[in-house]
Amino acid sequence: MSTVNEDGLESRILRAATTNTELPDFPDDQSDLPSDFEYVPDEEEEVEEVEEMTETELLQYLDQQDNPLMVxxxxFYHELNTLNAQKHEHDWKLKCLTTKAIEDLYAHGWTQMDTLLxxxxxxxxxxxxxxxxxNGEFTAASEIKSNEEDPYRDTNARDDMIKWVDPENNNINPPYLQKVLDFISGSLHDDxxxxxxxHGKTEYQLAYYHPKDAQYEKHRDALPTDNPDDTSQRRVTVILYLNPGFCGGDGGELKIFGNENAQGCLDSxxxxxHPLLGRVVIFLxxxxxxxxxxxxxxxxxxxxxxx
Structure with missing residues (x-):
């Protein structure tokens, strides 16, 4: 059974942001002050400082404290890299995912499937x-100043246009989009x-990249957390590609960066x-x-x- 680390994400972030400060010296010329005296030194007392950190710096700090994959x-409800877990794969009762896909997701943090839909x-x-x-229904991501549904997006890092969609709008969504949303929110989510x-909500977004070198720089979709009650952090990302005839030279590949272990060496x-039609990539x-x-x-x- 997987266990939750008591040292939560919030406390790790606070440690990263807070710097140590020194207390003012006790006044030598006063010997009879009460223990709870309020001392006001000649110089302005130093206050605790909070350093501004970029998202990249914060992730680097968190990764150094604990391997994000292990977090x-x-x-997961069970450890999946044990012989005992493998003996009980038939009990998983998956609707659409394969046992290999689940094992890859656990062991490597991502998996790829080409025949889900x-x-x-x-x-x-x-x-x-x-x-x-x-019809002009997409908006340039760089023009969206803030969006609570996508708090990890750096608008300067991406060139795509986006459209948020909602599976509950079944009277508005076109039919094929609704079928895909129903599949993701149904069988795939159940697996x-x-x-x-x-335990939290799921957000859905269509993205369009123009053919003139539109890209999205290196990023991560969430901060690593193992708190089962945390519904603010995204836990699983699912991407479905809609591009027929994509081949080498067309660009637009999803680049997954290898993970470093505690010794600074690449584990992968x-x-x-390639963003081929019907290909699905799932990652933590x-x-x-x-x-x-x-x-x-x-x-x-x-x-x-x-x-």
Missing amino acids: AQRL DLEVVKGLRREADTMLS LASMIRL ADREI SGVVDHAVLPAKKERFALTAWMR
């Missing part, structure tokens, strides 16, 4: 996405929630994944650093973030 593994449905969603783009503690190499949001490489061809993707 995320504690959100019917291709005709995915093709239909791509046509709908083209129509939504033509993941049976293995990982998921960088990987580049607080673990995987990733980027979208410059696109030479129009690129669409639907992303779901599960909490």
